[in-house]
Amino acid sequence: MNLKQPGFTLIEVMIALAVVSIGLLATLSAANQEINGALITQEKMTAYWLMQNKITEIHLENQTTWPAIKHNKGTDTIFGQSWRWQTVTQKTDNKKIRTLKISLSPLSSPISDEPVLEQTLYLGKP
Secondary structure (H helix, E strand, O other): OOOOOOOOOHHHHHHHHHHHHHHHHHHHHHHHHHHHHHHHHHHHHHHHHHHHHHHHHHHHHOOOOOOOOOEEEEEEEEOOEEEEEEEEEEEOOOOOEEEEEEEEEEOOOOOOOOOOEEEEEEEEOO
C-alpha cells in the first residue's frame, strides 16, 4: 500500500490561500488610496474653479468703486456641489490698497477653521 499520494497537503493549501489573500488585500488597499486621491483632487479643482469665479465677480464689482471694509458669507453651487464661501476685506498700511481674503469649504463638511482653498487678493484704488 502506497501512502504517498500526489497533491498538496492541507497546510500547503492554507498557506497558499493566506498568501493570495494578503496580495488581494494589498491590491484593494492601493486601489482605495487611488480613489481617495482622485476624490480629493476633484474637490480641490472644483474649489479652484469656484475661487476663480469669485475673484472675477470681485474684480467686476470693484472696477469703479472702492471695496468697503466688510465680512461677507454665502453659498454657491458648482458641478452639483454646494460650497460655503467667505470674504474679509481689510485695510493695509498703504491707503490705496486693501486686502481681500477669500476662503471656500464644501457645505457637506462640518464647519471648521480649515477651508479647502484660501486666497488673498490685493485691490488697488481705482
